[in-house]
Amino acid sequence: QLQLQESGPGLVKPSETLSLTCTVSGGSISGTTYYWGWIRQPPGKGLEWVGSIYHSGSTYYNASLKSRLSMSVDTSKNQFSLRLRSMTAADAAVYYCARQNWDSHSFDFWGQGTLVAVSS
Amino acid sequence: SYVLTQPPSVSVAPGQTARITCAGTNIGSKTVHWYQQKPGQAPVLVVYDDSDRPSGIPERLSASNSGNTATLTISRVEAGDEADYYCQVWDFTSDYVFGTGTKVTVL
Numbered sequence: 001q002l003q004l005q006e007s008g009p010g011l012v013k014p015s016e017t018l019s020l021t022c023t024v025s026g027g028s029i030s031g032t033t034y035y036w037g038w039i040r041q042p043p044g045k046g047l048e049w050v051g052s053i054y055h056s057g058s059t060y061y062n063a064s065l066k067s068r069l070s071m072s073v074d075t076s077k078n079q080f081s082l083r084l085r086s087m088t089a090a091d092a093a094v095y096y097c098a099r100q101n102w103d104s105h106s107f108d109f110w111g112q113g114t115l116v117a118v119s120s
Numbered sequence: 121s122y123v124l125t126q127p128p129s130v131s132v133a134p135g136q137t138a139r140i141t142c143a144g145t146n147i148g149s150k151t152v153h154w155y156q157q158k159p160g161q162a163p164v165l166v167v168y169d170d171s172d173r174p175s176g177i178p179e180r181l182s183a184s185n186s187g188n189t190a191t192l193t194i195s196r197v198e199a200g201d202e203a204d205y206y207c208q209v210w211d212f213t214s215d216y217v218f219g220t221g222t223k224v225t226v227l
Contacts, residue, residue, distance in 0.1 A: 037216075039163075047155075047163065047206055049216035062215065096162055104169050105210035106153040110162040 002027040004097050004111035011117050018084040022097030022111060029078045030055040035100040036073070036080045037107060040093040048093075052100055053080050092118045122211040124219035131225045132197045140222045142190040142207035150209040152190040154183055157204045166205075167192060194224070202226045 008020035022036070029036060037052040051061040053071045061069045065084065073080040084091060094115050098107040125143045132138040142152065152170050155163035166177050170185040180195045194201050207219035 046221045047208075047218040049218065052216075060215065101168075104151060104153070105216070106165055106168040106208070107155075107163075108165050108168070108174065110164070113162050
């Protein structure tokens with residue numbers, strides 16, 4: 001069974017950079033039908049797509065975050081990562097990684113999520 | 121940007137039918153997916169490609185999509201169906217868009 005697990009700091013200072021990693025197990029990140037995405041959810045609010053990456057390194061980002069966001073992939077470790085610069089309180093959220101089915105554009109497997117707070 | 125609007129809440133008695141709508145301009149021309157999210161848990165895909173269910177999702181959950189509204193229907197509602205539900209589409213101009221979410225309460 002495919003599993004995804006997010007890892008990273010639970011607390012980031014304002015203006016600093018958030019770095020998160022998603023480790024995929026039970027399947028290869030190099031599958032041709034799948035992208036790998038990040039979705040976030042501020043406390044008590046709805047879901048927001050952050051960005052997605054293919055195993056080749058091809059990326060596309062939410063336009064509202066594009067200037068601060070970068071994503072990378074390490075196929076040897078079956079991992080992909082997110083870096084979000086200049087963090088503010090508005091970026092505080094649960095960050096989920098998920099497998100993205102390229103054919104249907106649905107997110108069919110999700111990690112459990114990691115809560116990121118922004119505070120000095 | 122493309123917007124998907126859902127009712128904030130739906131209440132339903134056990135055994136009855138819950139219908140959750142997802143409104144968007146000409147959403148019938150897009151492919152809609154639905155997610156169930158229970159408190160403290162990650163979302164789970166319960167319907168994809170407008171009306172298909174992943175393995176393990178009960179037939180009580182069904183969905184349709186036409187015109188400006190997509191609908192998720194939960195038949196014979198059970199206490200375990202209490203959750204937040206989100207619709208989602210891919211839009212050429214907005215990429216991945218989630219609906220505003222609907223909290224289903226089982227009375």
